[in-house]
Amino acid sequence: MHEVKPARIPEEIQASLERILPKVQKPGRYIGGELNQVVKDWNSTRTRVALVFPDIYDLGMSNLGLAILYDLINQRQDALAERAYSPWVDMESAMRSAGIPLYSLETKHSLSEFDIVGFSLPYETLYTNSLNVLDLAGIPIFSSERTTHHPLVIAGGHATFNPEPMHAFIDAFVIGEGEEVIHEIIDTYQIWKESNSSRLALMDSLSNIVGVYIPALYEARYLPDGKFDQINRISEEAPLPIMKRIVSQLPSPTTRLIVPYIDTVHNRIPIEIMRGCTRGCRFCHAGMVTRPVRERKVNEIITALEEALALTGYEEIGLLSLSSSDYSYIIELVKAVSERFSDRHISISLPSLRIETVSVELMNALKDNRRSGFTLAPEAATEKMREIINKPVSTDQVLKTARAIYSNGWTTIKLYFMIGHPSETLDDIQAIADLCKAVLAEGRDMVGFRAKVHAGVSTFIPKPHTPFQWVPCDSVESIRAKQDLLKRQLRGKGLKLNWNNPEETMLEAWLSRGDRRLSEVIYRAWENGAKFDAWQDHLKYRVWREAFDSTGLDFSFYTHRHRHIDESFPWDHISTSVRKKFLAEDYLWSQGSQTRVDCRDRCFACGVLPTFADLRRENPGDIWQCPEVKPRRNKAPSKTIHVEDIRVIS
Numbered sequence: 001m002h003e004v005k006p007a008r009i010p011e012e013i014q015a016s017l018e019r020i021l022p023k024v025q026k027p028g029r030y031i032g033g034e035l036n037q038v039v040k041d042w043n044s045t046r047t048r049v050a051l052v053f054p055d056i057y058d059l060g061m062s063n064l065g066l067a068i069l070y071d072l073i074n075q076r077q078d079a080l081a082e083r084a085y086s087p088w089v090d091m092e093s094a095m096r097s098a099g100i101p102l103y104s105l106e107t108k109h110s111l112s113e114f115d116i117v118g119f120s121l122p123y124e125t126l127y128t129n130s131l132n133v134l135d136l137a138g139i140p141i142f143s144s145e146r147t148t149h150h151p152l153v154i155a156g157g158h159a160t161f162n163p164e165p166m167h168a169f170i171d172a173f174v175i176g177e178g179e180e181v182i183h184e185i186i187d188t189y190q191i192w193k194e195s196n197s198s199r200l201a202l203m204d205s206l207s208n209i210v211g212v213y214i215p216a217l218y219e220a221r222y223l224p225d226g227k228f229d230q231i232n233r234i235s236e237e238a239p240l241p242i243m244k245r246i247v248s249q250l251p252s253p254t255t256r257l258i259v260p261y262i263d264t265v266h267n268r269i270p271i272e273i274m275r276g277c278t279r280g281c282r283f284c285h286a287g288m289v290t291r292p293v294r295e296r297k298v299n300e301i302i303t304a305l306e307e308a309l310a311l312t313g314y315e316e317i318g319l320l321s322l323s324s325s326d327y328s329y330i331i332e333l334v335k336a337v338s339e340r341f342s343d344r345h346i347s348i349s350l351p352s353l354r355i356e357t358v359s360v361e362l363m364n365a366l367k368d369n370r371r372s373g374f375t376l377a378p379e380a381a382t383e384k385m386r387e388i389i390n391k392p393v394s395t396d397q398v399l400k401t402a403r404a405i406y407s408n409g410w411t412t413i414k415l416y417f418m419i420g421h422p423s424e425t426l427d428d429i430q431a432i433a434d435l436c437k438a439v440l441a442e443g444r445d446m447v448g449f450r451a452k453v454h455a456g457v458s459t460f461i462p463k464p465h466t467p468f469q470w471v472p473c474d475s476v477e478s479i480r481a482k483q484d485l486l487k488r489q490l491r492g493k494g495l496k497l498n499w500n501n502p503e504e505t506m507l508e509a510w511l512s513r514g515d516r517r518l519s520e521v522i523y524r525a526w527e528n529g530a531k532f533d534a535w536q537d538h539l540k541y542r543v544w545r546e547a548f549d550s551t552g553l554d555f556s557f558y559t560h561r562h563r564h565i566d567e568s569f570p571w572d573h574i575s576t577s578v579r580k581k582f583l584a585e586d587y588l589w590s591q592g593s594q595t596r597v598d599c600r601d602r603c604f605a606c607g608v609l610p611t612f613a614d615l616r617r618e619n620p621g622d623i624w625q626c627p628e629v630k631p632r633r634n635k636a637p638s639k640t641i642h643v644e645d646i647r648v649i650s
């Protein structure tokens with residue numbers, strides 16, 4: 001790596017940028033100044049936070065979590081938030097040659113000048129880019145090498161529910177939802193800064209915040225056979241386990257969204273209509289870690305959309321959630337949006353719909369959005385496999401829904417599948433091809449040769465905190481054989497197939513269930529050129545394999561090993577509130593093809609309610625989709641109640 005010169009003042013950075021920007025692709029990524037960006041006075045603001053998405057601007061600008069934090073921090077009088085993204089390879093090389101450190105788009109300050117640098121880590125293939133960001137900013141990569149003169153480096157996002165592989169680089173992880181905790185981190189930082197105390201004192205204070213994990217306050221132990229044993233506290237005060245943070249009610253949606261000059265992956269207003277999912281798909285990390293379900297009211301969403309449309313001028317809105325058709329008022333919402341904004345030709349995207357909840361009424365409400373195609377995610381093509389993964393829907397239902405979609409005027413159906421599920425055989429893969437053809441046949445009946453089926457086939461990766469955290473990941477050879485079968489079968493008019501790189505799957509699989517020893521692997525891979533691992537053309541699989549070899553670790557230990565039901569996991573000390581016992585039971589149920597119904601119909605006592613009983617009690621009614629709870633009569637309310645204390649109020 002070229003050494004980046006120490007931070008330079010914004011005026012120098014700006015002057016250097018003017019020389020290099022005409023020579024790089026898409027300079028609009030690097031200039032800031034977009035509509036709705038917030039620029040505060042640097043010198044008079046007490047705490048400065050850089051929010052970083054460690055991939056290019058085009059992707060990072062669509063990250064809703066960072067947009068929310070940007071808005072919340074900038075609403076404070078005493079703090080400012082600015083943005084930074086990974087420069088693309090041409091820009092990075094130009095910046096290193098010109099000695100320009102990674103800077104914020106708003107004021108062109110080097111990231112090393114900020115008090116807090118906060119990474120969004122929604123997925124594991126951003127890890128090497130995060131190291132690259134630190135290096136390019138001139139911030140020591142290892143947390144242990146930072147002093148009181150360096151920024152506090154924090155990270156949040158779904159990947160941090162197993163923070164251990166990144167433990168060496170991040171000072172503090174935010175586990176769970178950030179809307180409240182970010183304020184507590186800033187408040188704690190301000191008190192610490194005025195106290196002139198040590199960096200360790202800052203870490204101790206931060207560890208008192210619920211939902212904050214400071215890896216330096218713990219050490220990991222391993223068994224003689226290399227398996228993880230346990231996490232021990234170094235500091236007696238450090239909490240164990242570390243409980244995730246949730247907000248009891250979703251705060252008002254962010255409406256002052258920054259409008260980029262260039263095309264980004266989603267050029268739309270994103271409004272989260274609900275958080276969490278009650279379905280319990282066994283492969284789904286997000287569905288397990290974001291419980292409980294909390295919904296927004298229709299009028300709150302409509303008001304937010306009016307504000308956001310006025311502030312941005314976008315023509316598309318995304319009504320986001322893990323399963324949008326499960327939102328209790330979905331028909332009412334889509335109708336209200338269509339009616340309210342009918343004169344503006346606004347298109348609505350509902351990215352995730354359950355097959356069994358797609359009604360004719362919903363299709364009618366969405367009829368103005370037919371050009372974008374209709375997306376369904378059966379995930380598996382045989383009923384047996386759908387029972388194993390707990391997405392029970394019959395093939396008849398899939399075909400009936402497809403027929404209704406085509407007959408309501410859509411010509412393209414996108415079908416999402418996963419391959420590599422536990423117990424899967426080539427017959428299950430053949431069934432994917434057969435189902436796609438059967439759906440196309442329904443389309444031909446309805447709309448003739450205009451009918452299309454686009455099959456998107458990803459590969460299952462066993463994720464921590466899910467019922468499938470015990471299962472081995474499919475091998476590269478097996479994934480390739482399954483993909484080849486689909487490539488042979490899904491050819492011809494009206495059929496299109498997308499698949500992903502099995503090597504990228506392996507990387508994500510190593511890292512998602514990794515332990516602290518993987519920090520060294522990540523560091524060596526980055527040192528030897530790994531970055532932009534989520535980009536197929538840039539993934540350096542050989543470099544990663546060599547990084548494993550050089551540390552003496554066997555990558556198949558992390559991916560292809562069947563874990564015993566009693567095995568301790570490196571992420572066991574991070575609590576999502578869903579009990580490991582519940583996950584283990586669900587895993588055993590999957591082996592007998594036993595399914596669970598939507599937990600809005602029957603609560604399975606997964607652990608969420610006992611953990612967050614007080615929050616649920618403070619928020620009665622249907623904002624939460626878990627049953628209401630109250631303590632037993634004659635029993636003093638306790639902060640945490642046990643499963644047997646729950647009484648469902650009908």
Ligand code: SF4
Nearest residue numbers: 599603604605606626
């Ligand atoms: S507590 Fe019950 S209703 Fe709530 S998420 Fe868990 S299983 Fe579902």
